[in-house]
Amino acid sequence: MPSPDAVRIADQLRRQQTWAAIVITLAVLFALQFPTVLAHRHHYRPVEGQFLALAVFAATTGWVAVTTWRGRSPGRWRWPLVAVTLAASVIATATVAPDQYLGIPHWSYGTVGWPLTVLVVDRGVGVLAGLLVVHFAVSAVQVAAVGEVAVTLGGALQQSLITSVFQLAVGYGATLLDRIAGTAASAARKEEELRTAEAVREQVHADRKKRYATLARTTMPLLDGLASGALDPADREVRRACAVEGARMRRLFAENAEVDDPLTHELEACVDLAERRGISVQFLTYGERGPVPTATRRLLTEPAVVALASAETAARVTVVGMGDSVTVSVVADVPEDVIPAVRTSEINTSIVCEDGRVWVKTTWTPAR
Amino acid sequence: MIRVAVVDDHPVVIAGVRAWCADADPPIEVVNADASPRAWQDSAERADVVLLDLQLEVGSLAFDRLQHLVDQGQQVIVYTMRTDRQTALTCLDIGAHSYLTKAEGEHHLVAAIHAAAENRPYMPPTLSGALATNPDPLCPRLAPREIDVLLEWFHSESKEMVARSLNLSVRTVNSYLDRVRVKYASVGRTARTKAALVARAIQDGLVHVDDL
Numbered sequence: 001m002p003s004p005d006a007v008r009i010a011d012q013l014r015r016q017q018t019w020a021a022i023v024i025t026l027a028v029l030f031a032l033q034f035p036t037v038l039a040h041r042h043h044y045r046p047v048e049g050q051f052l053a054l055a056v057f058a059a060t061t062g063w064v065a066v067t068t069w070r071g072r073s074p075g076r077w078r079w080p081l082v083a084v085t086l087a088a089s090v091i092a093t094a095t096v097a098p099d100q101y102l103g104i105p106h107w108s109y110g111t112v113g114w115p116l117t118v119l120v121v122d123r124g125v126g127v128l129a130g131l132l133v134v135h136f137a138v139s140a141v142q143v144a145a146v147g148e149v150a151v152t153l154g155g156a157l158q159q160s161l162i163t164s165v166f167q168l169a170v171g172y173g174a175t176l177l178d179r180i181a182g183t184a185a186s187a188a189r190k191e192e193e194l195r196t197a198e199a200v201r202e203q204v205h206a207d208r209k210k211r212y213a214t215l216a217r218t219t220m221p222l223l224d225g226l227a228s229g230a231l232d233p234a235d236r237e238v239r240r241a242c243a244v245e246g247a248r249m250r251r252l253f254a255e256n257a258e259v260d261d262p263l264t265h266e267l268e269a270c271v272d273l274a275e276r277r278g279i280s281v282q283f284l285t286y287g288e289r290g291p292v293p294t295a296t297r298r299l300l301t302e303p304a305v306v307a308l309a310s311a312e313t314a315a316r317v318t319v320v321g322m323g324d325s326v327t328v329s330v331v332a333d334v335p336e337d338v339i340p341a342v343r344t345s346e347i348n349t350s351i352v353c354e355d356g357r358v359w360v361k362t363t364w365t366p367a368r
Numbered sequence: 369m370i371r372v373a374v375v376d377d378h379p380v381v382i383a384g385v386r387a388w389c390a391d392a393d394p395p396i397e398v399v400n401a402d403a404s405p406r407a408w409q410d411s412a413e414r415a416d417v418v419l420l421d422l423q424l425e426v427g428s429l430a431f432d433r434l435q436h437l438v439d440q441g442q443q444v445i446v447y448t449m450r451t452d453r454q455t456a457l458t459c460l461d462i463g464a465h466s467y468l469t470k471a472e473g474e475h476h477l478v479a480a481i482h483a484a485a486e487n488r489p490y491m492p493p494t495l496s497g498a499l500a501t502n503p504d505p506l507c508p509r510l511a512p513r514e515i516d517v518l519l520e521w522f523h524s525e526s527k528e529m530v531a532r533s534l535n536l537s538v539r540t541v542n543s544y545l546d547r548v549r550v551k552y553a554s555v556g557r558t559a560r561t562k563a564a565l566v567a568r569a570i571q572d573g574l575v576h577v578d579d580l
Contacts, residue, residue, distance in 0.1 A: 282471050284451055284494060286522070287501035318523045320501060322515075329523035352529045359524045359533075 009188075010181035014122045017174040018068050021121045024170070025061045025114035029054060033107045040105035049095025053108050056088035057115040064118045078119055085115050086135060093139055098146040102156045109139055110163030117167045124178075125171035132164050211252050214298075219245045240310050240338065247273050247309040251301060255294060263292050264319065266301060267328070271317060274308040281308070282316045289321030296364055299342045300328055303349055303360045310334040325365040334358050370394065370485040373415035374401040375433070376447070377424055381470070385419060388474045389481070396481055415442075417465070417484045419477075422448040422455070429455065431462060438463035441560040443484040447477070456498040457507075460552050463559030467495045487568040489549035497522030499548060508551035517544040543574060550575050 037050045044050050060081050067074055074081065092108035093101075100106055113132055120127045222238075222245055225231030231238045247270045254269040255262065264285060271281045292300060307330040308315055315332035339360045341349040346367055352359045374385050382401040389396035399414050418437055422429045429450075437444045443465045448455070456467040465484040468476055469492070476492045483490035491499075500510075500518035510518075520530040521541070531538045550569040553562040569575050 284497060284522075286453055286497040288503065316523075316525055318497065320497065320519060320522070322501065322519070327519070327523070331524055331526070331529075350533065352524070352533050354526055354529050354532070357526070357529075359526070359529050361523055361533075 009185050010178050013177040013181050014174060015068055015071075017170070017177055018064065018118065018121050021114070021118045021170050022061055022065045022068070025118050026058070028111055028114050029058050029061070033111055036104060036107045040100075043097045043100045043105040044095050045097060046095060049091050050108070053088040053092035053112075056084060057111065060085050060115045061118050073122060074119060082116065082119050082131065085112060085119065086131075086138070088112075089135060090138060090142065093142050101143050101146065102159060110159060113164055113167040117170050121171055121174045125168060125175045128171040129168060132167065136160055136164075207256075211255075215245075215249065215252065218248065243273075243277065243309040244306050244338075247305045251298070251305055255297075261289075262294075263289070263297055263301070263326070263328075266297065267304065267317060267319065270301070270305050270308045274311060274315060279308070279311045280314045281311075284317070285319040287321035289319075289326050290324070292326055292364065296346070299344065299347050300326065300362050300364045302342055303339050303362050304328050304330045307332045307334050307339055307358065307360055310338050324368075325363055327361060327363040329359065329361040331357055331359045370396045370417065370481060371399045371415045372396055372417045372419055372481055373399055374419045375424070376401070376419070376421040378421075381421070381447075385477065388478055392478045392481070394482070396478070417481050418442050418444045419447045419481070420444050420464075422446055422450060422459070431458065434459060434462050434464055438559050438561055441564075443487070443561055443564075445477075445480050445484055451494055453498040453501065456495055457502060457504070460495075461556040463557065463561045465561060465565070466490050466492060467498075468492045469494045487564040488572070489546045489553070489565055489569065489574075491518075491521070491545040491549050493522050493525045496545065499552065506555070508548075508555050510548060510551070514544050514548050517541055518548060521545060546574050547579075551579075 034054060037044075037047070037054065041047045063077075063081065064074055089108050089112035092112075093106065096106045096108075102109060112135055113128075116131045116135070117128055120131065222231065222241055226233065226238075233239065233242075250269040250273050251266045254266040257265055259265045268283065271283050274281050304317060308317065311332035311334055313333055315330055318327075318329045320327045320329075333356055336351065336353050336358050339351060339358060341351060341360075342362055343349060347362060347364050349360060349362045351361075372385075372389060374382050376382055376385075382398075386398045386401065389398050420430065420434060420437065422431075422434075424430050424433070434444055434446065444463075445466045445468055446459045446464045447468050447470060449470050450456075451469050451471075459467050466480045466489075468480055472492050472494060476490075480490040480492065496518045499507075500515050500522060516534060517530060517536075520533050521527065524530055524533070527538045527541050530536070530541050534541070536544075546569065550566055553565040553569075566575075570577060
């Protein structure tokens, strides 16, 4: 099954090939053979047969020109027209004076191949060759029935060969172009795939750099501190900071996933991390929410990420979509001073403390 | 003494409920704890409140059992693992007194049983979140402040925190929550349990007839 691209390219090339055949045929008919008929009018019995053949060949070619112009193929009229063309050729041969068979006045013998080429050029060279063989066979029968020829057998063969070689060459060209179209399409597709892959790679790389930049601000100082010994892993605060960085990284990794609801997905990643630390977490979400842009999600979940990573025993995480706004809330037993309060033009954080529990609620209300 | 029947097929849940009820004040007696159809039938006659697990059979929710109990005038607290909004709303519409998730602990369970026994409303936090975000155009019309209170209660699970966050007293927070619950009792399918809740709320001065 050829690809749609190959079909499109092949169609284009085939149309051009058909146009070339049409132009050649019309030129042969009017510039070469029409004057021939006029010059040898006394060799025909009667001459009208020749005019009829000329008219049929020209009309067939003209009809294909019109359908090609409209972007269609000859369709179901192809084979009736082939038959009409061959019939016209038989009439033309029959109205040539027998002593002129295969001579110059018998122009239709070599020329009928051109309208046939126009009709079947898009069906491959095999079909055209078949039609030419039919034509030669019919003509041979007609000539043999009369028994007179203007040329020798060698001359006849030569003439048949010379004209049909041109016609077959055009037909073969069309077949070749079909193959070229397939190659061109697959080459174009490969190039396109390569370009897409390149663009994706660049995007992934840029994302990675951006993520690294985000981590570099917070994770790197921590790792530096641990490596240099400036930070003591036995220190509770250092361990908490590590848990927070771990949660941030989990959220960053979760950002990459193709999911319907990235906000929930990222929070679930952090909930999972907290549960692995033995924290009992309740996670509930209600209400309808639209998509939240990645940068906004990062800000919106930041207090929750820190609270989840810092919780001592239990946390309640709730997400609510109301109208345009989205609220992410966490209640957890954490030290109040560790929770960052995110405040931008669109995001607001409220913190309430009660009995050793901190409730941090971050709401995003997109500006209209 | 308040008598409660527990319809649940998990022994550990029954044991937990028994333990919580034993410590309750005023005291609560667990008169029946089983999931068999017979026990479930008996419970309606012997108990003041039925605690009903919705997922007694795999793949189906026991809405029909809830309907049956409600038709008998029984106050039912649905006690379930499910947190989805639609299930909660359906249970309230049928006439359940309250919808409590199993993640919500002792405090809510005991408070809900006490409230149910007296036909007074009780609003657990998860149900509060479900009601605040109810998209049904036929749901009771809630004032913006009522929605604020519902959401804050859902988020924080602490009435003290809601009161501080919204600059209200805990008493006011409670009355907002109760009013919303009564509003829901006065819409949808009719049920004796709903009518009892509304009547009690009017007697307590929680709502006026004109408000509903």
